[in-house]
Amino acid sequence: MNRMKLPPPLDWPIAGIGPDADVPPELRVTRDNWRTYPYSRWAFQHARELVPSRVIRRSSTPRELEEAWxxxxxxxxxxxxxxxxxxxxxxxxxxxxxxxxxxxGALVYEHYANGMTAETPHLLFSITKSFFGLLAEILIVQGVLDPDSAVEQHVPELGASGFAGCTVRQILDMTDGVAFDENYADPDAEVHRYSAAYWTPQAGFGGVFEALKGLTRRAAPPGAQFRYRTPVADVLGWILLRATGQSLTKLLGDRIWRPAGCADNAQILLDTAGHEIAGAGLNATARDLARVALMLLDGGWVDDRLVIPPVALDNIAIGGDRGLFDASGFPTRPGGSYRSQWWVNHEGYGSLSALGVFGQRLYLEPGSGLAVIRTGSHPVASNSFTDVIHANAFDAIREALA
Structure with missing residues (x-):
């Protein structure tokens, strides 16, 4: 799996690192180091203590999880x-x-490590994108959002940016063509400067909104190329906010979180201007992700209540343009496509995945009734690094459960 030499997966407290080795993690982790290993091992379970956030209130009638260990x-x-x-x-x-x-329909395996428990919220990074992609599909079905409308129709401030002339559908599927370098392994990549609008107050005073207006270069005409880029999800967040007149916290809470019967509060981190981070800000417990997963595997139903229109789920499951995906360079995700901020696999049983850097995965396999929720604090940001071993693990899990 790994030819790269990685540090051992140490748990907190981490002894022997620097002169402050005996100082508790909450005093050693800062807003400057929290996204780097080994500090991330503690920080990803405490991000809402390091970065401002808004609360998504839990359901007053939590869904009980059936267990069949x-x-x-x-x-x-x-x-x-x-x-x-x-x-x-x-x-x-x-x-x-x-x-x-x-x-x-049942929880068959549950494992926690590194101090995490069933009650611990974990930063989910880009799994957040998929939640807002799902919200957009719900709003499209309900006639609130037109997928063929232009970005600047909803967010006029982006009329001079590279996103002008792109449709909501192209934003959802990341085929807008705006140039942006999201190579996490390259310290000079654009994504690291852009993320200052998320996490670095002194460098990103105007927040994401100002950063988006500065993305003016194009790599391809709208609809001609698929490229995965975090700023596109932030554009979607602003479209949802303007189309509904509601905060992203309220949208997610009212339409997904509480209807799914989530038992714990979740949080969305805020950028340097105080706006919700649609591209990477959601914090939640693994068990609440399991409740959402069950709702999606059940076709949008929770008990006898239809929460999500089935056509909204169908619009995601059909996938995006496979030719554009093949040309984009994801060798560890063969037979795939990208649709509505979800990774779609068209081979075998077929699957939908929501992925976040440093090891966050929400994997759904409607054909077999399998779902996997995992959170992590891997030293390597890109999930491509562990795609193959996870695919093999999911195959082995399916065989064992069958």
């Missing part, structure tokens, strides 16, 4: 280099904080 400790599978990996080794090598498996 299965032992997965005996399974093994190959890593990306063909070496057989034991289950416990897999959890450790991928820097797991939480790992939950749902099968046919």
């Amino acid at each position: 299965r032992d997965l400790s005996g399974i093994s599978f190959p890593d990306a280099e063909g070496r057989l990996v034991r289950w416990d080794e897999f959890l450790e090598r991928t820097y797991t904080d939480a790992f939950l498996v749902l099968h046919r």
Whole structure:
């Protein structure tokens, strides 16, 4: 799997790192270091303490999770280099904080590490994008949002940016063509400067909104190219806010979180201007992600209540332009496409994935009734680094449960 030499997946407290090794993590983690390993091991479970946030209130009638426990400790599978990996080794090598498996409506496996518990919210990074993509599809079905409308129709301030002339659908599927470098491994990539509008007050005073207006270069005409870029999700967030006149916190709480029966409060982090971060800001417990996953696997139903129009889910599951996806360069995601801020796999059982950097995964396989929720604090940002071992793990889990 990994030819890159990685540090060991240490738990807090981490001894022997610097002169302050015995100082508790909450005194050692700062807004300057919290996204780097090993400080991230603590910080991703405490991001709302480091960055301002807004609360998404829990449901007053939480959904009970049916439990049918299965032992997965005996399974093994190959890593990306063909070496057989034991289950416990897999959890450790991928820097797991939480790992939950749902099968046919029941929670069958639950594991926590690195101090995380069932009550601990974890920063989900770009899983956030998929929640707002789902919200957009709901609003489209309800006639609130026109997928063929132009960005500047909703957000006139972006009329001089590269997003002008792009449709809502192109924003949803990231085929807008605006030039932006999201190579996390390159310290000079544009994504690191852009993220200052998220996390660095002294550098990003105007927040995401001002940063978006500064993205004026084009890499391709609208609709001609798929490229995954975080700012596009932030454009979607502003479109949703303007189209509904409601905050993203209220939209997510009213239309997904509470209807799904989520039992704990979630949080959305705020950028340097005090606006909700649509591209990466959601914090939630793994069990509440499981409740959302069950709702999606059940076709939008919770008990006898239809929460999400089935056509909204169908519009995601059909996937995006596979030709554009193949040309975009994701060799670890063959047979895939990108639609409404979700990663779609068209092979085998078919699946939908919401992915966040540093190891956040929400994996749905409607054909087999399988769902996997995992959070982590991997030293490597890009999930492409562990795509193969996770795909092999999911295959092994499916076989074991069958």
